[in-house]
Amino acid sequence: MSRGCTVQKEQIAPKQKRGAGKPPTPVRFSGEMLSVLSDIMSVESLDSVLQKIATTIAELFSIRALIICVLDENEQVFRVRAAYGYEGERAEQIKSITYSQERVSKDIDAKYQLAESVYFVRPGPEEFVKSDEPLYLDVKAITRPRTDAANWHELDYLKIVFTEREGGLKGFIEIEEPESRKVMNADTIETLRVFAELAGVAIENAKMYQKQVEIAQRTRYLSDIIAHDINNYNQAVTSYLHMALSKEIDPGRAVDYLERATTAAWSISELIQRADRLTTIEEEGGKNLGPVDLGEVLRESMAEVAREAAGKKAVFNIDLGKHRYFVSGNELVNEIFVNILENAVQYDAHESISVDLSVGEFFVDYRRYWCVSIADNGIGIPDSKKNVVFGRLGDENKGPPALGLGLSIVRTIVEAYHGMVWVEDRVPGDHSKGSVFRVALPMASLE
Numbered sequence: 001m002s003r004g005c006t007v008q009k010e011q012i013a014p015k016q017k018r019g020a021g022k023p024p025t026p027v028r029f030s031g032e033m034l035s036v037l038s039d040i041m042s043v044e045s046l047d048s049v050l051q052k053i054a055t056t057i058a059e060l061f062s063i064r065a066l067i068i069c070v071l072d073e074n075e076q077v078f079r080v081r082a083a084y085g086y087e088g089e090r091a092e093q094i095k096s097i098t099y100s101q102e103r104v105s106k107d108i109d110a111k112y113q114l115a116e117s118v119y120f121v122r123p124g125p126e127e128f129v130k131s132d133e134p135l136y137l138d139v140k141a142i143t144r145p146r147t148d149a150a151n152w153h154e155l156d157y158l159k160i161v162f163t164e165r166e167g168g169l170k171g172f173i174e175i176e177e178p179e180s181r182k183v184m185n186a187d188t189i190e191t192l193r194v195f196a197e198l199a200g201v202a203i204e205n206a207k208m209y210q211k212q213v214e215i216a217q218r219t220r221y222l223s224d225i226i227a228h229d230i231n232n233y234n235q236a237v238t239s240y241l242h243m244a245l246s247k248e249i250d251p252g253r254a255v256d257y258l259e260r261a262t263t264a265a266w267s268i269s270e271l272i273q274r275a276d277r278l279t280t281i282e283e284e285g286g287k288n289l290g291p292v293d294l295g296e297v298l299r300e301s302m303a304e305v306a307r308e309a310a311g312k313k314a315v316f317n318i319d320l321g322k323h324r325y326f327v328s329g330n331e332l333v334n335e336i337f338v339n340i341l342e343n344a345v346q347y348d349a350h351e352s353i354s355v356d357l358s359v360g361e362f363f364v365d366y367r368r369y370w371c372v373s374i375a376d377n378g379i380g381i382p383d384s385k386k387n388v389v390f391g392r393l394g395d396e397n398k399g400p401p402a403l404g405l406g407l408s409i410v411r412t413i414v415e416a417y418h419g420m421v422w423v424e425d426r427v428p429g430d431h432s433k434g435s436v437f438r439v440a441l442p443m444a445s446l447e
Helices: 027-040 046-060 088-094 101-107 130-135 139-143 186-244 251-284 294-308 333-346 406-416
Strands: 063-072 077-084 113-115 118-121 157-163 169-178 290-293 313-318 326-329 352-364 367-375 420-427 430-442
Touching: 046 063, 046 077, 046 169, 046 186, 077 088, 077 101, 088 130, 113 186, 118 186, 157 186, 169 186, 186 251, 251 406, 290 294, 294 313, 294 326, 294 333, 294 352, 294 367, 326 367, 326 430, 333 352, 333 367, 333 406, 333 430, 406 420, 406 430
Parallel strands: 313 352
Antiparallel strands: 063 077, 063 169, 113 118, 118 157, 157 169, 290 326, 352 367, 367 430, 420 430
16 A cells, blocks of 8 residues: 655644753643543553554544554554544455555655654645545545645645654554644644654553463463373373283284374374474574575475375475575474475375475565465365464464464464465365465565
C-alpha cells in the first residue's frame, strides 16, 4: 500500500521545538489525560490496549477517524491493529492493511515534521492510490481543491510515531480526520504528542505482557504434547513387551517385539531431545543471520531424509537449474526442510513415495522472498488443522497436533528468520490428495 506524500511547506504549521520555550500542556486536557491514563496503562492483551487507546484519543481530541499501526517483527511491516470511526466490513478491510517500512520512512521525512514524532502529510489528488480508498470518509472529496491551508482536506493525515526505549520505531497513530475539519493548533498537537508517547509505553508494556502469556502457553503446549506422545510410546512399549512374554509366541517373533519395544523407548528420548531443541531454537534462532545457499540446503536435506528412509521407496524431484537462491539464515535452516520432508515420507502410505520441490519468487509489499514449495501425496491436512499443525498458540481446545514437534521447530526457525510458512491442499479443495508446504524466506544479497 502506498500513499503520495507531496506537500507544500507553506501549508504546514511551524515546527514545534521541545525544551526551552515549549508551550505548556493545555490545562483543559490535563485532568482528562490523568483520568484515562490509568485505564490505558492497565496490563492486558495488546489488541485490547490498542483499541482502548484509539477510542480514548478519538474522544479526548475530537477525532472523527484514526488508525493505530504496530510493527510486525516477524514480517517487518507495520500492520493496522486498531481503528476508530469505521464499522463492519470496512473496519475489517482496514485492519488487513500493511505499511512497508519504506512507505513509513517517506511519511516521516523531516519536511513534514510539525513537532518531535509528529508529521503532517498533505498529498495531492494525483498521488491518490486506489488501495487507499477504505481510509477516506468521503472519496469524492479527494479531487476537490484545497481552499484554505487551515482546513483539513480529505487527503490529509497526521502521523504520530512511537518508539521503543532504545529508540527503534515500533508503530504510529495516524489521524485521518478531526471532527472540526480544521488543522490542529500547536497546543493540541503538542498535547497529542505527549499522550501518544505515553500510549507508546502502554503498547510496549502490553507487548511484553503478551509475550509472557505466550511463553506460558508455549510451556503448557510443550507439556501437553510431550505427555501425550510419551503416553503413546509407553503404551507401545507395554504392548510389545506383553506380546513378547506371551507363552504361546514363537521365539523369533518375541525378539521382533522386543526390538519394537526398544525402538519405542528410544523415541521417548528423541522426543525430549526435540523439546529441548525447540526451546534452544526459540532463544537463539535469529542470531548470526547471513546469506545461505538455498539450493545447497535443499540438496543436503533431501539426501539426509533419503538415508533415514532407506527402507522406503522415496523419490525427491527438484530442478534448480543453474540459478542460485540466497536467503537470510544460519546453520538451523537445514532443520526446516528435513522436518517437512520427514513428515512427507512418514505420512505417505503409498508403496512408492514421490515428493516434488520447487523454488519461486514471492513478494509482500516491498519485501522479496524465495519461496520453497514441497508437494507430497500423503494423508493431507484438513482445513480445521492447517492453522494449528505448526503448533500455533490460541487454539487450546484442539489438543496437540498429530505431526508432533517437527513442524513447531519449522515455524520457530522460519519466524526467527522473518519468513513465513503455511500449508495448502495439493489438489485445491481436496485435502486427502496430499499437501503443499510453502516456506518463504527473505532474499539475501552476497554484497
